[in-house]
Amino acid sequence: MASAPETSTDRAVCVLWCAGEVPTELLFSLESRGVGVTICHGAFETMAEICDIGSIGGAPGGGAILVLVEPAQLRGKRALLTSCKRYAPWLRLWVYQHQAPIKLRPLELSQLGLDDPPAPATRPAGSAPIPRLKLTDEPRLQSEPGRADNQIENDGPPGRLLTDDELGMLLADESELDGD
Numbered sequence: 001m002a003s004a005p006e007t008s009t010d011r012a013v014c015v016l017w018c019a020g021e022v023p024t025e026l027l028f029s030l031e032s033r034g035v036g037v038t039i040c041h042g043a044f045e046t047m048a049e050i051c052d053i054g055s056i057g058g059a060p061g062g063g064a065i066l067v068l069v070e071p072a073q074l075r076g077k078r079a080l081l082t083s084c085k086r087y088a089p090w091l092r093l094w095v096y097q098h099q100a101p102i103k104l105r106p107l108e109l110s111q112l113g114l115d116d117p118p119a120p121a122t123r124p125a126g127s128a129p130i131p132r133l134k135l136t137d138e139p140r141l142q143s144e145p146g147r148a149d150n151q152i153e154n155d156g157p158p159g160r161l162l163t164d165d166e167l168g169m170l171l172a173d174e175s176e177l178d179g180d
Contacts, residue, residue: 011036012062013053017046017080018069026069026096026104035065043076050088067094068107 012035016022022039030037040046046066053064066084068074084091093107162170 010061012065014038014065014067015040015046015049015053016067016069017041017043017074019073019075020070022069023096023098026067029104035062043074043080047080047083050084050091054088054090063092064088064090065092065094067096067104069096070098071095 012033014030014035014037016026016030016037016039018039018041027037038049040049050064050066068077071077081093084093094104095107096104
């Protein structure tokens, strides 16, 4: 009895997350077994691919795998793996380390070292404190902030700054000005 032809949902899907080049040995091994491979180089790209796989209707019939290639070089592991556990619980997690005795093995979170190095603290542009200039003779403090001592007291309405013609020109439409 012949088996039904393999469909794209029956095929295993593998997302390789790597910081650099994908080891050709790993890539060849996966492709020779009929595994569909997607290569990602960042945490956001990797999560997007995983979500795309899941949006088809859950895990493919052949299974879905995330392989962390040389995890010591990857940044954002904690956030990505936390998101995978929450949004893609069907995803199998594996790790590939070229120098390890067993190069490709299931992911053991305790051995992974999930603590990413802290990012250097940076201030957004323009938020750095402005140095205060120190003058030789400090001016005396004003009694009311924002008002100079020599400012004229004027409690009445503000004076006219523009003539009626100037105000009319500023408020006029361009079409009205072109007709003059």
